[in-house]
Structures are given as C-alpha cells and as structure tokens.
Amino acid sequence: MSASFACIAGEEICRQWNTGRIAGERIGPRGTPFGSSGEIYLIESEEHEMYLLPRHGLGLSKTAPRRINSRANLYALKDLGVQAVLAWGPGGAVTHNIAVGDLVILDDLIDRTYLRDKTFFEDKPLGFLRQFPVFCPTLRRVLAEVLHEMKLVYHATGTAAVCEGPRLETPAEIRMLATVGAEVVTHTFVPEAFLAKELQMCYAALCYVVNYAETGSRHRPLAVGDLFGGLTQASDADRLAGAVGAMSRIAANVAAALPEHAPACECAVSMAGNVREFDLPDDWRKWFE
Numbered sequence: 001m002s003a004s005f006a007c008i009a010g011e012e013i014c015r016q017w018n019t020g021r022i023a024g025e026r027i028g029p030r031g032t033p034f035g036s037s038g039e040i041y042l043i044e045s046e047e048h049e050m051y052l053l054p055r056h057g058l059g060l061s062k063t064a065p066r067r068i069n070s071r072a073n074l075y076a077l078k079d080l081g082v083q084a085v086l087a088w089g090p091g092g093a094v095t096h097n098i099a100v101g102d103l104v105i106l107d108d109l110i111d112r113t114y115l116r117d118k119t120f121f122e123d124k125p126l127g128f129l130r131q132f133p134v135f136c137p138t139l140r141r142v143l144a145e146v147l148h149e150m151k152l153v154y155h156a157t158g159t160a161a162v163c164e165g166p167r168l169e170t171p172a173e174i175r176m177l178a179t180v181g182a183e184v185v186t187h188t189f190v191p192e193a194f195l196a197k198e199l200q201m202c203y204a205a206l207c208y209v210v211n212y213a214e215t216g217s218r219h220r221p222l223a224v225g226d227l228f229g230g231l232t233q234a235s236d237a238d239r240l241a242g243a244v245g246a247m248s249r250i251a252a253n254v255a256a257a258l259p260e261h262a263p264a265c266e267c268a269v270s271m272a273g274n275v276r277e278f279d280l281p282d283d284w285r286k287w288f289e
C-alpha cells in the first residue's frame, strides 16, 4: 500500500498513534540525495491511509529545529508518491485574539530563520519562485471544513513569524513581531513550506497555540520548571490538551476528505516556469543531478 497524503508532526502528537511507539508500518528512514530522512510510518485504516513523519524524531534522538533535515524529509515523502502534506507545529500567540489551545490555519509566513537550508537548488537558478499563495488553498479549505465539523476552535487565517530558536523570544522581539503583522510565533514550518513548493507538493500548516509568548497584557511571571518556563499555566492546560488530543483525528479526517476535493490549486505545477525555461525533464528526481 502507499498513500498520497502525509502528516509531519512533533513527538507529542505522534505519540497518539500509540503509546511511545507509532502504530503502523515503519517505512523509513529513507535515503535521498540530501541525506537520510526521518522515520516514516504508513498509517492505514478502513477510511484512510497516510504517511506520518515525526519531524524531530522520537525520544532521545530528538532533533533541534535548525538541525532537522527538511530537504530529505520532503524529498522522501515526494519519492513515496505523496502529493499533499499537512504540517503540525506549536506556536505562541502574539495577538490578543488568539488563545492557548486555539488552532491556526496559517496563510502567511515571516521568515526570521538564518541557519537552515531553504532550497534544494543551492547551485542552480531554480529556487526563484513566487511565494503566493504561501500555503495550499485546497488543503487549507479541507482543513477548515474538518475543524468546523469537529467543532474545534480555529482561526482560518494567520501569519506566523518563524524564528530560529531554540530559545524563546524576548519581550522586545515579540513587540517587534506584532508591529510587522505576526499573529503567532513559532520555530516550525520553515523551510518545509518553501521546499514543498520546489517539489510541487500541496502543503498546509496547522499551528496549535501553546503559550502567550511574551505579550504584555498576558504577561506570565517566570516559573522555572513549568511548561515554557511558566508561559503556559495550569489553567491553560486543558485547552492545550484538547487541541493536541484531537490531532490524530484531524489528520485522519483530512486524509479521508481529500480524495473528495478536486484540487483548486496550482501546487502541482509550481515549477512550471522553470520546467519551461530550463527544459527540465519530466522526472523531477533528475532536477537535482
């Protein structure tokens, strides 16, 4: 069996497929021209099938955001026949209309990272791609319908500032990000969103809000040892657990709903300009040779 849909997610969410180990057939890691991908699992049920890729790995082998080999991860999924990727990641609320436990379907990014490999084409003029729409509109629409039907609290749009990490942001940085239009702050989704475009894949990002960042009106005093150093408090925990706890069902419902939606997006031809201008071969694997 194989699947055309994949979910890239963090460890805490991947645990839901089982306790500690992921149920499903282990497919990877897989070798690529860009190194070895993370572990990949094939999840199957009567209603759907999908690949699952724990972005950070599991347990002691967890990888820091800037060390994740996103190029190998996306390449491996594409090589398996994946056309659409739903990415999950945590974020902090920068604006006051977003609360811990909310889900945000991102529609734009502010890239503040500087240590990551953001293109497959370091030595070729093929990475000169327009970043609009940033995320796949078809996948975003399916996702919104699924969240609506599941009666979850979500925002249909949102701009994420993606910072390098691993440290969290300072109060001044959060104030700055707010003034330039960021609504959530995260360390995830870059460079995945850009790389997916270079592979002509549909990619959508769902951010689950885990703290209030260092926003003034929601200022939380430092609490050493607590979650995010006290940024997330016990009163937030139930809402957060609800959002995280719904993840495997959300992914399964999106996987089941996708075949019913004809793509109304241009993701599958996002490299068409390069294909024409540089006479690239039909086999996308040869673009990297």
Ligand SMILES: [Zn+2]
Pocket (backbone or CB within 6 Å): 136, 137, 138, 139, 201, 202, 203, 263, 265, 266, 267, 268
């Ligand atoms: Zn698409």
